[in-house]
Each structure stands twice: as structure tokens, then as C-alpha cells.
Amino acid sequence: MSRIFTLLVLAFFLSVPLWLTDQYYLHTLVVCGIFMLAAMSLNLLLGYTGQLSLGHVAFFGIGAYVSALTSLGFSVSIFAYQITHEPWPPVIGVVLGGAVAGLCGYLIGKLAFRVRGAYFVIVTVSFAEVIRLIALNWIELTNGPLALPGIPPLTLGFEPIGYATLWSKGANYYVVLTFIVITYIIIKRLIDSPYGRAMIALRENEILATSVGISVTRYLVLAAVFAGTIAGVSGTLYAHYIQIIDPMIFMFLNTVTMVIMVITGGKGTLAGPVVGGLIFGIAPVILRNYVGPEVQWILYGALMILIVFVLPEGIVPAIERWFSRATAKSAELAMEPGKGARS
Amino acid sequence: MTSAQNTKAILSVENVAMHFGGLIAISDMNFHVNEGELVSLIGPNGAGKTTAFNIITGFQRPTKGRVSFRGTSLAGLKPHQVTSLGLVRTFQRTNLFDKISVFDNVLIGLHRKTSARLLGTLLSLPRERKAEAELRDQAWEILRLVGIEHQAKERASGLPYGDQRLLGVALALAAQPSALLLDEPVSGMNATETGRFIELINKLRSRGTTILLVEHDMPMVMRISDRIVVLNYGRIIANGTPKEIQNDPEVIQAYLGQGVKHA
Numbered sequence: 001m002s003r004i005f006t007l008l009v010l011a012f013f014l015s016v017p018l019w020l021t022d023q024y025y026l027h028t029l030v031v032c033g034i035f036m037l038a039a040m041s042l043n044l045l046l047g048y049t050g051q052l053s054l055g056h057v058a059f060f061g062i063g064a065y066v067s068a069l070t071s072l073g074f075s076v077s078i079f080a081y082q083i084t085h086e087p088w089p090p091v092i093g094v095v096l097g098g099a100v101a102g103l104c105g106y107l108i109g110k111l112a113f114r115v116r117g118a119y120f121v122i123v124t125v126s127f128a129e130v131i132r133l134i135a136l137n138w139i140e141l142t143n144g145p146l147a148l149p150g151i152p153p154l155t156l157g158f159e160p161i162g163y164a165t166l167w168s169k170g171a172n173y174y175v176v177l178t179f180i181v182i183t184y185i186i187i188k189r190l191i192d193s194p195y196g197r198a199m200i201a202l203r204e205n206e207i208l209a210t211s212v213g214i215s216v217t218r219y220l221v222l223a224a225v226f227a228g229t230i231a232g233v234s235g236t237l238y239a240h241y242i243q244i245i246d247p248m249i250f251m252f253l254n255t256v257t258m259v260i261m262v263i264t265g266g267k268g269t270l271a272g273p274v275v276g277g278l279i280f281g282i283a284p285v286i287l288r289n290y291v292g293p294e295v296q297w298i299l300y301g302a303l304m305i306l307i308v309f310v311l312p313e314g315i316v317p318a319i320e321r322w323f324s325r326a327t328a329k330s331a332e333l334a335m336e337p338g339k340g341a342r343s
Numbered sequence: 344m345t346s347a348q349n350t351k352a353i354l355s356v357e358n359v360a361m362h363f364g365g366l367i368a369i370s371d372m373n374f375h376v377n378e379g380e381l382v383s384l385i386g387p388n389g390a391g392k393t394t395a396f397n398i399i400t401g402f403q404r405p406t407k408g409r410v411s412f413r414g415t416s417l418a419g420l421k422p423h424q425v426t427s428l429g430l431v432r433t434f435q436r437t438n439l440f441d442k443i444s445v446f447d448n449v450l451i452g453l454h455r456k457t458s459a460r461l462l463g464t465l466l467s468l469p470r471e472r473k474a475e476a477e478l479r480d481q482a483w484e485i486l487r488l489v490g491i492e493h494q495a496k497e498r499a500s501g502l503p504y505g506d507q508r509l510l511g512v513a514l515a516l517a518a519q520p521s522a523l524l525l526d527e528p529v530s531g532m533n534a535t536e537t538g539r540f541i542e543l544i545n546k547l548r549s550r551g552t553t554i555l556l557v558e559h560d561m562p563m564v565m566r567i568s569d570r571i572v573v574l575n576y577g578r579i580i581a582n583g584t585p586k587e588i589q590n591d592p593e594v595i596q597a598y599l600g601q602g603v604k605h606a
Binding site: 186189190192193194195197198200201204205207208209210211212213214215216222 | 400402421422423426427431432434438439440441442443447450451452453454455457459461464465467471475478514515517518
């Protein structure tokens with residue numbers, strides 16, 4: 001039942017570029033999808049392990065900068081050494097961007113999970129700020145506030161078939177959609193496995209979790225690595241799509257956007273960041289027709305407060321509960337204690 | 344305590360002391376539990392029973408002394424490492440993953456049992472799918488053993504009190520203990536629930552599980568224990584069979600207080 005629903009949703013999103021001819025709306029959806037991907041990675045930490053990373057944009061930005069520099073090339077001098085890097089294909093940048101961000105996730109996880117709760121939040125915020133300052137001040141590498149322009153778009157393909165460079169919005173839309181689907185499957189498999197259960201156990205009751213043999217740092221660090229990698233990959237997609245990045249990418253507002261997407265959609269649910277991402281990715285475009293940007297942010301805040309007040313667990317759990325109550329009534333007769341395959 | 348006894352001891356606590364600043368929770372504790380034995384640790388409130396549990400399972404570091412399990416010293420081990428040696432505890436207050444289903448609670452408890460690898464999990468390889476199916480079978484088995492299988496799909500917090508305590512034991516059992524430490528498992532249970540619990544303990548013993556029990560329910564302790572260790576003010580005041588303990592003057596004094604002696 002829920003699988004059919006998921007496939008219908010997927011079919012709908014696959015069809016979007018076929019009937020949505022307005023390039024601006026398509027652009028909005030691509031950016032929305034990229035942030036949705038980052039929100040999905042944040043959900044792994046915030047939703048499943050219960051650790052709030054308020055520096056999540058750091059992984060996103062690291063991915064973007066690593067991939068941009070990989071595909072643009074750079075030349076920096078460190079002490080007496082001159083390091084020069086010739087441009088590589090953007091696809092390698094995506095892989096490296098994800099890998100470096102994942103490595104940062106590992107290091108931050110190792111360091112920060114000695115402390116948890118509020119202290120973890122502070123460590124992640126500081127981490128993002130440090131990375132932002134590096135991007136701003138290491139001008140030789142990052143061009144500082146002058147931005148890195150002319151980042152090449154992704155080129156896909158392999159030898160016998162030929163290559164395609166993703167100039168069009170439609171092509172980028174499908175690439176982002178593919179990444180979202182893959183990420184969704186990866187997170188789903190992780191959560192339904194002993195790895196994901198260990199993360200949930202640590203969120204629910206850390207002392208009890210350790211008493212059944214779950215290592216705290218191991219699983220929190222694992223979640224941080226996955227979250228970092230996925231956020232990094234979403235950052236690389238952003239860099240190659242927008243084709244210019246500057247240190248503004250590390251804006252705190254970007255982290256807040258991800259957090260809002262996760263919390264309103266429903267943290268700790270697979271579909272939560274997708275639903276939240278759609279709402280807060282598309283809302284600005286709709287609101288833009290009626291009100292100025294400042295008012296938009298106020299409305300964002302109001303919308304979030306409203307959702308959190310009315311549906312404290314988020315939209316997806318509320319819908320699930322309503323749905324299961326509706327089906328429970330109709331299915332009472334056909335009940336059977338089968339082996340539990342949970343959604 | 345003779346060395347002959349020590350040779351078959353599975354768990355031994357030697358010269359353990361625990362000080363919290365000036366407060367001496369445990370002054371000098373020595374006891375052991377033999378393979379397959381059921382030993383009860385009793386004593387008035389504040390005697391140091393739960394502290395002893397916390398030290399044995401790595402949740403607290405003793406001020407001095409050593410604890411060893413199957414000949415391995417537990418000094419410096421983290422709780423999850425102690426668990427992986429096969430020494431698993433339950434908690435005094437109901438301690439469950441409240442918001443999760445009963446079945447998933449047990450699945451989490453089976454954490455040690457899984458053979459799933461990360462890459463295989465992400466690719467959903469047959470090997471990992473088989474491991475997951477086996478894990479689910481084992482979870483059902485444990486639920487049946489404990490006798491709460493018909494409530495598998497309930498939220499843990501929605502269970503009646505006695506069943507919540509049973510689920511707590513199921514969680515510990517899922518961690519594959521060779522020795523099980525139960526911290527006041529039947530406190531707050533009614534007579535029927537206690538009866539069910541004793542049945543469960545008998546089942547576990549017939550499978551060879553060693554049990555260390557902290558409990559206030561004296562009739563139950565007297566009925567099921569092989570040996571009883573009595574603590575008072577952080578010190579062991581008696582160690583023997585239920586019959587010996589019942590007639591020990593120091594124990595009687597600790598429990599009933601030192602009344603005025605009449606001739």
C-alpha cells in the first residue's frame with residue numbers, strides 16, 4: 001500500500017518537467033530539491049540520533065567548495081610549497097566533495113560527541129563559523145568575498161556512449177531527483193537495519209542502549225559521517241547548478257532553513273524532510289507574488305510556529321496517525337498477528 | 344570465602360569500595376557468583392545494592408577493588424563492553440524504549456546478535472536480509488519465552504506495569520547474557536505478576552543462566568535463591584543459604600532494628 005503510494009509520488013515528480021514549462025518554477029524546484037537533500041541528511045542526525053547540528057550548512061558548503069575547486073583548479077602556496085591543481089571533471093568533484101564532507105562529519109563526530117545536547121549544538125555552530133571564516137579569508141584558494149565564478153555544470157556519461165553536459169534546468173532537475181531517490185533508499189535501509197535501530201535507541205534512552213551493548217560514539221559518529229557525506233553531495237550539486245559560490249553559502253539562515261524543513265515535516269520520519277522541504281522550498285516563490293522578502297521571513301516564522309503548535313511532531317507523523325486510525329477501523333475484521341514488517 | 348569456591352566463580356567482586364566524597368556507599372565488598380547459581384543481594388534501603396550493580400556493569404568506577412567476569416577484569420570497561428562479555432543488567436525503575444513498539448524494543452536488544460555489515464545493509468544483499476529475518480525470528484522467540492508475544496505491536500509505554508517489567512527483562516535477554524543482573528524486578532508487581540516472574544526466572548535457570556538478583560520481596564528471595572548476600576551500610580554482614588540467612592542474628596538486627604532486649 002505505502003509502496004504504491006511512494007511510486008505514485010515518484011511518477012508525479014518524474015513527470016514535472018514534461019508539463020511545467022516555466023523555467024523559473026523549474027529552477028525553484030531544483031534548488032528546493034538540493035536543500036531537501038541537505039534536510040534529509042540533517043534528519044539523520046536530528047531525527048534519528050536526536051542530536052541537533054546547527055552547523056549543518058558547513059558540510060553543505062564544504063561539499064560545494066571542494067567540488068568547485070576540484071573542477072576549476074587552483075594554485076596556492078602553503079609555506080614554501082606551491083600546490084597547483086589542474087581542473088578535473090565535475091563528477092570527480094561531486095565524489096570528493098561528498099568524501100571530504102563525510103570526513104569532516106567523522107572528525108566533528110569524534111570530537112563533538114564527547115559532549116552532547118547543548119554542547120554539541122555549540123560545537124557544530126562554531127565549526128560552521130570557522131569554515132565560513134576560512135572561505136572568506138583564504139583568498140588565494142577561495143577568492144574570498146569575490147566568489148568562485150564559472151563553475152562548470154555537471155557532465156555525465158562514459159566513453160562509448162558519449163557525454164552530456166547538464167546546461168538545462170530539466171536535466172538538473174532529474175539529476176537532483178535521482179540523488180534524492182538514492183538518498184531516500186539509503187536512509188531507509190539504514191534505519192530499518194541494526195545500525196539505524198542503534199541510533200534510535202541512543203535517541204530514546206542512552207543508558208539503556210549502552211546496557212544492551214550499543215556503543216554510543218560508534219553509532220553517533222556513523223550518523224555524522226552519513227549526514228556529512230549527503231549534505232556535502234547536496235552542496236556539490238548546488239555549486240555545479242548555480243555555477244557560482246561565495247562565503248554567503250555558509251549563512252546561518254541556510255542551516256535554519258534545513259532545520260525548519262525537518263521539524264515541520266516531521267523529524268525522525270523518512271518522508272518528513274521531503275514534505276517539509278517541498279513546503280519551505282516552494283513557499284517563497286508563491287509568497288513572492290504577494291509580499292516583500294522581509295514579510296516572507298516573518299510569514300515563514302509564523303507558519304513554522306503554527307505547524308509546531310498544531311502538530312508538534314510534524315506533518316508526516318500527524319498524517320500517518322490519522323491514516324492508521326482510518327484504516328484500523330476498516331481493517332478490524334481482517335486483523336491477523338502477522339510478522340511485523342513496519343513502515 | 345575459600346579458593347575452592349573461587350575456581351568455579353563466574354563473577355567475583357573483590358575488595359570493592361565506593362566513596363562519594365565523604366560518603367562511603369560501599370566500604371569493602373567481597374562476594375562471588377558461581378556458574379548457574381542464583382545469588383540474591385539484599386539489604387535495607389541505602390545499603391549499596393544498586394551501587395554494587397552500577398560498579399559491576401561499568402556504569403560507575405569503584406574507588407578501589409576489582410570486579411572480574413569469567414576471569415576477565417572489568418576495570419575501565421564501558422557499559423557496552425561489559426555487556427558484550429555477556430554480563431547484562433536490568434534497571435530498577437522501568438527502563439524501556441517507551442515510544443517504540445514492544446517488538447522493536449527486543450530487536451534493539453538483539454543488537455549484539457546481528458551479523459549485518461554496513462555496505463551489505465545499504466545494498467540490501469541477501470546475506471543481510473537473511474540476518475535481519477533471523478533477528479526477527481529470535482525476537483519472537485524471546486517474546487514468547489517472556490510471555491508477552493501477543494503484545495508485540497503495542498507501544499512499550501502502553502503495556503501494563505508487570506508486562507513492562509517483563510519487557511525490561513526481554514531486552515536484557517536479547518543481549519545474550521550468560522549472567523543476568525536483575526535490579527528489583529518484581530517491585531510494584533502484584534502477586535500474580537510476581538508468580539509469572541518467578542516462572543520466567545525458573546525457565547532462565549533451566550537454560551543455565553546465572554542470575555544476580557537485588558530484591559526486597561523476601562518471600563520470593565527466600566524461595567528462589569541458592570545463596571543470599573546481605574549488605575548493610577556498604578558492608579557485607581552475611582553470606583549463605585536462605586535458611587542460614589533467616590536465622591542470622593546480625594541480619595535480623597539489620598532488618599528489624601536493635602530493640603530493647605527483654606529477658
